[in-house]
Amino acid sequence: MKYVIITGASKGLGESVARLFLQEKVRVIGxxxxKNVDLENISQALGVEYTHYPCDLASLEALEDTCDKIKTHVFNKNTEKVYLINNAATVNPIDVSKRHSREAIERHVSLNITAPMFTTSRLLHDAEKFSTPVVVANISSGAADRSTYGWSLYGASKAAINRYTKTVALEVDELKEPHKVIIFDPSIMDTAMQQTIRQASEDQFKEVDTFIGFKDKDALRHPALVGRVLVDLLLADDRLVNGQYYRIHDYV
Ligand SMILES: NC(=O)c1ccc[n+]([C@@H]2O[C@H](COP(=O)([O-])OP(=O)(O)OC[C@H]3O[C@@H](n4cnc5c(N)ncnc54)[C@H](OP(=O)(O)O)[C@@H]3O)[C@@H](O)[C@H]2O)c1
Structure with a gap:
């Protein structure tokens, strides 16, 4: 039995990836x-388990409780492999840093940094009992490597995830563990996150017209296309390079 745990499986890239894993007969935990009713219907039609755990990932207390439940659900002697895709994230607040509220900073950091760090840590820990191999894909963004006016928190949180992932991968190598931990950069996709970006004012986000142009010129990739590349990479995980930064640009 193989499982994939996907954060943010209800919409966008996460939904596409969940759908594709179900088609590959991998049990999905979202x-x-x-909740996403379509995924429940697909799971029933295909006879492959899909379980939704409702959780606000910005609450570490709620996430810890969810991880406890998932540990019991997923790990047993019949589990061959567990994938974790840390996909859920927010681009908000989009604004100059001097206008960020305490609550907005706290929510952003909790969702984009603390949650993926905690799920990764818990999964690696919980996998030890049955020596289950684990593959973690942390979803990043090109925003990690460039300064974008109005996206200081988003760029910083993705940069943090990149360094975190590479460091965990180094530890896995040094400890000679069977796991793989990678970064996946999906680039611009036609999802709700892009709608949010297009709604910003120029005062908040200097490049808003460029992003409106991406949509008008049909330059945003469909999340199903991006999801297919990610799922294919993960299913061929014997060829995955631990700690590597994978970019959609190199595939489609
Ligand atoms: N879209 C792009 O152009 C783009 C570009 C580069 C990188 N990325 C990255 O790709 C990933 C997926 O982005 P996307 O565009 O698919 O995003 P999206 O359409 O906005 O979907 C975000 C997903 O995350 C979940 N989520 C958000 N806040 C949450 C919270 N507090 N607790 C639990 N779940 C939460 C949402 O579910 P609920 O609302 O049901 O909670 C939803 O399923 C992200 O890591 C993003 O940074 C996206």
């Missing part, structure tokens, strides 16, 4: 605040 973590998000809202």
């Amino acid at each position: 973590i998000s605040r809202t």
Whole structure:
């Protein structure tokens, strides 16, 4: 039995990846605040397990409780492999840093940094009992490597995830563990996150017209196309390079 745990499986890239894993007969565990009825219907039609754990990932207390439940659900002597895709994230607040509220900073850091660090840590820890191999994909963004006016928190949180992932991968290598931990950069996709970006004012986000142009010129990739590349990479995990930064640009 193989499982994939996907944060933010209700919409966008996470939904596409969940759908594709179900088609590959991999059991899917989705973590998000809202449920996705389509995924439940697909799971029933295909006879492959899909379980939704409702959770606000910005609450570490709620996430810890969810991880406890998932540990019991997923790990047993019949589990061959567990994938974790840390996909849920927010681009908000989009604004100059001097206008960020305490609450907005706290929510952003909790969702984009603390949650993926905690799920990764818990999964590596919980996998030890049955010596289950684990593959973790942390979803990043090109925003990690360039300064974007109005995206200081988003760029910083993705940069943090990149360094975290590479460091965990180094530890896995040094400890000679069977796990793989990678970064996946999906680039711009036609999802709700892009709608949010297009709604910013120029005062908040200097490049808003460029992003409106991406949509008008049909330059945003469909999340199903991006999801297919990620799922294919993960299913061929014997060829995955631990600690590597994988970019959609190199595939489609
Ligand atoms: N879209 C792009 O152009 C783009 C570009 C580069 C990188 N990325 C990265 O790709 C990943 C997926 O992005 P996307 O565009 O698919 O995003 P999206 O369409 O906005 O979907 C975000 C997902 O995360 C979940 N989520 C958000 N806040 C949450 C919370 N507090 N607790 C639990 N779940 C939460 C949402 O579910 P609920 O609302 O149901 O909770 C939803 O399923 C992100 O890591 C993003 O940074 C996206």
